[in-house]
Amino acid sequence: MPELPEVETMRRGIAHLAGLRIDTASFPRSSVRPIVTRPAPARLRRRLAGRTIVAVHRFGKRVVLELDAVGPENRGWLVIEPRMTGLLLVVDPPTRTHVRMELGIDSRACPRLIFWDRRGLGTIRLLDAGELAAACGPARLGPDGLVVTGSALAERLGGSRRAVKVALLDQRAVAGIGNIYAAEILFAAGIDPRTACRRLRPADWERIAAAARSILEKAVRMEGSSIGDETYRTADNRTGRFQRQHRVYGRAGEACHACGGPVVRLVQAQRSTFFCPCCQWQRRR
């Protein structure tokens, strides 16, 4: 579920935890297979207790709690990856099932932070500086989608034979774009998602980058996209509002707002792509 706008909204929703101390950490087992944590839950619990949250970061689609050094512990980074259904909440989740992590925070302002993940595909890892660089550094994540430039995209993807929609999902090329926003960005840029990257010219990459910045920024302002029940929510359990602005995502068979023709769904790299064949054209040479 969460892509850059949703994860950024989560980050902002818990940014006020900076400066506060983690009292207790628990990792309830709520399904056949417990959520993936590193280290394993029992040890992670001990290593988190008593640590102060120095800052709350976002790297691509991950929220990262920076923790201070205490006793034998060096400075650490708790990397939370929500994947499809993970949520960070400062209020009670819809149900107590699927709670994967609960941090008791030493403050009346925020008694707790809950990671609630219906499908349990999310991961939580406590990393040191070197591991953080390997997981969230430039080798793994391209420039953030909010500030990506056309030349950065052209440099990373310009020679690729991949379809541009598939390439935009590559976090090494640009960080934070997922299936919803890839579709919306390419609609805004007027480019067919099947176009091979190598067919695109510098001006096309500029249009894509400009559309990415503009759409992601607007989606952040509207606190992300909430689709269906038990889907993405803000940290205080409100729905996002950007789903109302979707032009193509999830609209197969419906009329394009621009031309009136039907929005089409197709599958690329095992994932749905939505686009308007009339408004989004393909450069073939």
Place this chain on the structure above:
DNA sequence: CGTTCAACCTGGGCGC
């Protein structure tokens, strides 16, 4: 290099 498939999970929706 690029694509395809499977896997990790839960649960909603649909056809029969």
Place this chain on the structure above:
DNA sequence: TGCGCCCAGGTTGAAC
């Protein structure tokens, strides 16, 4: 009602 199937915001690794 129930069953089986397809679908879902993500990521990773293996196989071809």
